[in-house]
Structures are given as C-alpha cells and as structure tokens.
Amino acid sequence: MMAIMNDEVVEPSVPFRAAATFSAAHHRPRDLDERELDEVAGGVANLVTGGIGAGIGGLAAGVHYATSTLGTGGFRWGTFASVSLTTAASGFMIGTGVGLVGASLMGVARGAHVLGTSMIGAGVSLEAASGVSGQSGGSERE
C-alpha cells in the first residue's frame, strides 16, 4: 500500500523500518525498453500464448472427436469433455515448453530450456496417460 502526496510516493512504515519516500515520477507507468520486452517475450508472453493455443486447440480436439463419433453413434459427452480438457492441458504444457526452449535457444531467456523441457515432458506424459486410460475404457461408460 502506498499513497501519493505532493508528487511523492509515501510507503507506510513497517516494524523496524522508517517510512520511505520516493519521487512519484519513479512510479509512473512507462514503455518497456528492448531488454525488458525480451524478458517478457521469453517469460510471461509464452504463458499467454500457450494458454490461447491450448484453449483453441482443446476446443478443436473436442470438435474433431464429436465429428468423428457422431456419424457412428459413439459420441459421449464425458469423453468430449475429457478430450477437450486433456488436449488443452497437455497442449498448454507442450506449447509453453516449446516456446521456452525456443526462447532459450534464441538467447532471449537464459536457462528457460530447463523449465521448457520439463513442461514438454509433463505434457507428453499427460497425453500418453490419457490415451492409455481411454483405450482401457477408463473414461467410457457403456
């Protein structure tokens, strides 16, 4: 919590520390410089991109499942939801992981390949596990 008084930002005092005063100009919003833009592109932006891709990809997987099964009468709403959600979750992890590995390779975000590789592995595992449970009838109810 802070207050702006007389063009100064005043942060309230906390125990063992006096109240701090800064120039209000220091706290005004500003455009990001190139380095900060690169940091965003290598970090948070991948989560946004991954989320958008996962949502649309999950919906597309659900539509494809519905189109495939409506003709044969094998459509189940439970499986439709399962396919959409699983594809969205695994797609988010794989997509974000690929983005982070790419950002690391391009030098935008150093060390991001560690988290990226982990996310790709987790996404592939989730996709493989959902395929196994689907084949064994775990999500189907006759």
Next chain:
Amino acid sequence: MAEIYSTAAIAISLIAGFRYFGPEFRGQFQIALPLSVVLLTASTTSRNGSFPKLWQLAVFIVLASAVPLIIYWLDRRLKLTHWERDVE
C-alpha cells in the same frame, strides 16, 4: 494412433497461425491446411475403421482453416510474436 494423428493435426494448425516462421501467413496456411485435413481424416479412419463421410470431411476442412485463421487474428491483435517491431 488416432490420438497421435489428431494431436499432430491440431499442432500443425496452431503453429501455422503463429508467425514464428515469418510475417507471411499465406504460405504457412497453404502448407498446413492440406496436412491437417489429411491427418484429421487419418485419425477418424483409425478411430472408426472406415473412411469419413463427405460432411465430416467438410467439417475437417472448416476446422483446419478456422484454427490458424483465429490464431493469426489473435497474433496480429495481441502481437504475440512481435513481428510488428520489425516492420519499420
């Protein structure tokens, strides 16, 4: 195999929508559309054991077109791949 074909088709559609390979969208779209339709058809054939009907093929074409177009529009709107920085 049906899941792998389906996942690959959707991944190709999504990748084509983002402008990671350059600001030019049409080239990516022209490659991704037939690939996605073939993979979606293979997925359905693998799942059902029979070739999909004509209306199902039409839905696949719409799906394979809509996904990259929506992603491309969002990419331009939200500047996800930041190509606008290099236009000037």
